[in-house]
Amino acid sequence: MADRADLPTIEDETREYWAAATDGRLLIARCNDCERVHHYPRVICPYCWSEDVVAVEASGRATLYTYSTVYVNDLPPFKDRLPYTAAVVDLEEGPRLMTTIVGADPVQLRIGMPLRAEPLEIAEGVTAFVFSPA
Amino acid sequence: MNRRVAIAGVALSDVGSVPSATPYGLIAQAASRAVKDAGLTPRDIDGLGSTSTGTLPPIEVGEYLGLTPRWVDSTAVGGAAWEVMAAHATDAIARGHADVVLLTYGSTSRSDLKKKLRTANLNWGSRGPLQWEAPFGHTLISKYAMAARRHMHEYGTTIEQLAEIAVSARYNAKDNPEASYRDPITIDDVLSGPMIADPFTKLHCCIRSDGGAAIVLVAEDRVPDLPKKPVWVLGTGECTMHMSTSQWPDMTTGPAAIAGRLAFERAGLTPQDVDVAELYDAFTYMLLVTLEDLGFCKKGEGGPFVEGGRLRLGGELPVNTDGGGLSAVHPGQRGLFLLVEAVRQLRGEAGPRQVPDARIAVASGTGGWFCSNGTVLLGRD
Numbered sequence: 430m431a432d433r434a435d436l437p438t439i440e441d442e443t444r445e446y447w448a449a450a451t452d453g454r455l456l457i458a459r460c461n462d463c464e465r466v467h468h469y470p471r472v473i474c475p476y477c478w479s480e481d482v483v484a485v486e487a488s489g490r491a492t493l494y495t496y497s498t499v500y501v502n503d504l505p506p507f508k509d510r511l512p513y514t515a516a517v518v519d520l521e522e523g524p525r526l527m528t529t530i531v532g533a534d535p536v537q538l539r540i541g542m543p544l545r546a547e548p549l550e551i552a553e554g555v556t557a558f559v560f561s562p563a
Numbered sequence: 564m565n566r567r568v569a570i571a572g573v574a575l576s577d578v579g580s581v582p583s584a585t586p587y588g589l590i591a592q593a594a595s596r597a598v599k600d601a602g603l604t605p606r607d608i609d610g611l612g613s614t615s616t617g618t619l620p621p622i623e624v625g626e627y628l629g630l631t632p633r634w635v636d637s638t639a640v641g642g643a644a645w646e647v648m649a650a651h652a653t654d655a656i657a658r659g660h661a662d663v664v665l666l667t668y669g670s671t672s673r674s675d676l677k678k679k680l681r682t683a684n685l686n687w688g689s690r691g692p693l694q695w696e697a698p699f700g701h702t703l704i705s706k707y708a709m710a711a712r713r714h715m716h717e718y719g720t721t722i723e724q725l726a727e728i729a730v731s732a733r734y735n736a737k738d739n740p741e742a743s744y745r746d747p748i749t750i751d752d753v754l755s756g757p758m759i760a761d762p763f764t765k766l767h768c769c770i771r772s773d774g775g776a777a778i779v780l781v782a783e784d785r786v787p788d789l790p791k792k793p794v795w796v797l798g799t800g801e802c803t804m805h806m807s808t809s810q811w812p813d814m815t816t817g818p819a820a821i822a823g824r825l826a827f828e829r830a831g832l833t834p835q836d837v838d839v840a841e842l843y844d845a846f847t848y849m850l851l852v853t854l855e856d857l858g859f860c861k862k863g864e865g866g867p868f869v870e871g872g873r874l875r876l877g878g879e880l881p882v883n884t885d886g887g888g889l890s891a892v893h894p895g896q897r898g899l900f901l902l903v904e905a906v907r908q909l910r911g912e913a914g915p916r917q918v919p920d921a922r923i924a925v926a927s928g929t930g931g932w933f934c935s936n937g938t939v940l941l942g943r944d
Contacts, residue, residue, distance in 0.1 A: 551698055
């Protein structure tokens with residue numbers, strides 16, 4: 430496990446978000462003062478610096494901002510998964526996420542295409558959201 | 564006090580493949596050569612800037628060099644650090660807090676990889692904000708590739724236009740004996756290479772070399788005693804943006820759009836005044852965006868701008884006259900090498916790759932994946 434480069438270090442500040450992912454719920458952060466949402470979650474709102482930030486569930490609907498199929502990565506476990514498609518996606522609610530695309534041949538991908546979030550268990554008790562064509 | 568500041572000395576260490584060297588050795592070699600080039604001695608140095616070497620930079624480098632600097636900097640913003648520290652050093656000298664500042668860097672990243680002292684892809688960890696990207700394997704090259712794809716989508720930039728940047732760099736490298744790769748390449752050579760991260764094949768990516776560089780900045784009071792013509796710092800700008808690419812609002816615009824504008828404004832110059840440009844080219848796309856962001860062409864027009872040999876020696880805007888990070892030297896952080904080449908051009912010391920009568924140069928360093936930028940405008944009398 431220790432030499433895996435893909436495992437997040439889950440912290441008390443973010444545990445709620447990772448725990449929800451294991452139930453298939455994609456949470457993003459929302460500021461109760463300025464009402465803007467953000468991701469990744471912070472303890473203050475990055476727009477107005479309010480400390481009144483709560484987690485809310487996102488729809489999982491997104492569009493493809495950009496992507497790249499990775500052919501070279503010598504870090505485990507990625508070196509055994511090549512090639513895979515790295516991507517940055519825009520959630521319907523606004524925040525942008527780093528992720529990977531699954532369930533599609535890279536030649537089918539188009540910037541702007543609709544995507545949906547899929548929970549993927551990457552280790553016992555750890556789930557990350559990847560995306561596939563909607 | 565508000566003194567003018569000049570770069571008085573520049574040097575490279577041994578560069579290319581230097582398997583017997585250590586980073587400290589290359590740092591010291593470059594420093595020694597740069598101080599000699601400035602006609603100064605180690606005792607003249609009262610300020611030191613260095614980063615990326617040691618646990619508490621620049622302390623270890625200062626100790627290795629036998630210095631007890633009274634002004635220090637180690638701003639760790641990646642490859643842009645050296646333009647940013649040159650900006651800080653200029654301010655400190657102008658203010659009178661230092662008279663002679665040494666910036667020095669060295670790395671053995673090529674030999675470290677050959678000796679298997681490191682992996683090719685770096686593991687940045689997974690704490691804090693990194694926990695949100697660790698699961699997805701976004702390599703450094705893929706981050707650039709994703710940004711390039713977005714530019715291609717929005718503006719119709721072609722992979723051939725991006726490849727031309729690599730071809731132009733190699734063209735310029737042919738006249739640089741210190742360049743690692745000097746044999747000409749074609750656009751087809753770039754496109755047919757092994758795919759690293761789509762759409763980037765190998766030659767869209769910078770080389771990996773060993774090497775060090777150093778510069779010496781001095782107050783105007785010292786200039787009459789210098790053996791060589793001074794190269795004046797005319798204006799500087801700096802900026803940091805995102806670290807996570809999810810926090811980058813527009814992948815077609817980088818931090819040079821802010822830092823570069825500041826540098827030109829403070830120098831009272833425009834891109835049209837520039838005779839030679841040394842712009843960080845970790846990837847072909849980095850150079851294209853930096854040209855746009857600095858204002859050499861409009862946003863989105865970088866593709867057509869780089870065509871037709873414009874960036875080559877003899878072209879309308881010679882860029883990376885030493886061959887750049889794509890062909891000449893790239894040991895991890897290229898920022899200081901940009902300043903060395905700019906000074907050599909303005910002094911008229913560049914030999915067969917000299918840009919005739921170069922009077923104004925810009926050095927623009929970009930760190931990380933468009934995370935930071937430092938831009939410095941330089942000129943001679």
